[in-house]
Amino acid sequence: MSNVFLSGQLVCSNRDEAVVVAEFLPLHIELTRAEQGCLSFEVNLTENPLVWQVDEQFQDAASFRAHQQRVAESGWGRATANINRxxxxxGI
Structure with a gap:
């Protein structure tokens, strides 16, 4: 088993998308950090108010895939589905 790392940016196209991210992000972070296999999960606003830096680490591919599935079915996943990632x- 090897760790899975995700790194990159969530890029909003306008202020309305950024407002959605800001609204849904706290619960998304809380739920993700509580997931089995989540080793670290950071989402931080950059100097650009439309861009967030995302860094994740999961213990293995199974825990990462479980996270991805949960996210797709969550309020965060539905609200941010059309935001550029x-x-x-x-590690996969």
Whole structure:
């Protein structure tokens, strides 16, 4: 088993999308950090108010995939589905 790392940016196209991210992000972070296999999860606003830096680490591919599935079905996943994500994933 090897760790899975995701790093990149969540890029909003306008202020309305940024407001949605800010509204849904605290619960998303809380739920993700509580997931089995989550080793670290950081989402931080950059100097650009439309861009967040995302860095995740999961203990293995199974826990990462479970996270991805949970997210897709969550309020966060539905609310931010159309926001641009520029991520690189290593370990899968």
């Amino acid at each position: 520029q991520y690189e994933i290593k």
